[in-house]
Amino acid sequence: EDKVVQSPLSLVVHEGDTVTLNCSYEVTNFRSLLWYKQEKKAPTFLFMLTSSGIEKKSGRLSSILDKKELFSILNITATQTGDSAVYLCAAPEISGTYKYIFGTGTRLKVLA
Amino acid sequence: ETGVTQTPRHLVMGMTNKKSLKCEQHLGHNAMYWYKQSAKKPLELMFVYNFKEQTENNSVPSRFSPECPNSSHLFLHLHTLQPEDSALYLCASSQPSASRTSYQYFGPGTRLTVT
Numbered sequence A: 001e002d003k004v005v006q007s008p009l010s011l012v013v014h015e016g017d018t019v020t021l022n023c024s025y026e027v028t029n030f031r032s033l034l035w036y037k038q039e040k041k042a043p044t045f046l047f048m049l050t051s052s053g054i055e056k057k058s059g060r061l062s063s064i065l066d067k068k069e070l071f072s073i074l075n076i077t078a079t080q081t082g083d084s085a086v087y088l089c090a091a092p093e094i095s096g097t098y099k100y101i102f103g104t105g106t107r108l109k110v111l112a
Numbered sequence B: 001e002t003g004v005t006q007t008p009r010h011l012v013m014g015m016t017n018k019k020s021l022k023c024e025q026h027l028g029h030n031a032m033y034w035y036k037q038s039a040k041k042p043l044e045l046m047f048v049y050n051f052k053e054q055t056e057n058n059s060v061p062s063r064f065s066p067e068c069p070n071s072s073h074l075f076l077h078l079h080t081l082q083p084e085d086s087a088l089y090l091c092a093s094s095q096p097s098a099s100r101t102s103y104q105y106f107g108p109g110t111r112l113t114v115t
Helices: none
Strands: A001-005 A010-014 A019-026 A034-038 A043-049 A054-060 A060-064 A071-076 A086-093 A101-102 A106-111 B003-005 B012-013 B018-025 B029-039 B043-049 B053-057 B064-070 B073-079 B089-092 B112-115
Touching: A001 A086, A001 A101, A010 A019, A019 A034, A019 A086, A019 A106, A043 A060, A043 A071, A054 B029, A060 B012, A060 B073, A071 A086, A086 B003, A086 B089, B018 B089, B029 B073, B043 B064, B043 B073, B053 B064
Parallel strands: A010 A106, B012 B112
Antiparallel strands: A001 A019, A019 A071, A034 A043, A034 A086, A054 A060, A060 A071, A086 A101, A086 A106, B003 B018, B018 B073, B029 B043, B029 B089, B043 B053, B064 B073, B089 B112
């Protein structure tokens, strides 16, 4: 059965810290991995990763994929209170249903 | 403002009521999804529609009834719900691709409370 596992489940840091969130996956015929940020309501898209070793970067956030070891990390440098959110990792299934397998998320709290 | 809208944003209903949630996407996508998210729990996929056809029903109780009249609109009809059905209901859309390199756009959600 396909699955996506995130760790840690929750994390509390202070402003200015750097955090690393982990996502491992077991997905048949893997094609892509997605990261989302969910604050109060709707998850918002952060990154899509398809190739190993190529870093995607947006401001203080960056992410990389390792297709050999089947994991991805999301890094946030110089964290701010506005980074407090649940970070979700997902991968599309290759079946005909076009559904996505989501991890349980990592709840990040950044203290001032 | 995302390309996926949901109404209502908040809903309080009794266990004997019948209500409907509406989702509309303005992105030209052909796949639409309903998810349930209970407090501090992961997203639970409920239904998937691809080109108006239901392709996934994730063992959802029959008191939830989806309807997809066209690729832009998705409804979730609710009747005789239970208090444990109180949750955030999220709609999403995506453009199906054989390469599986598209991602989902989510609506703002409907916060449902069943009393």
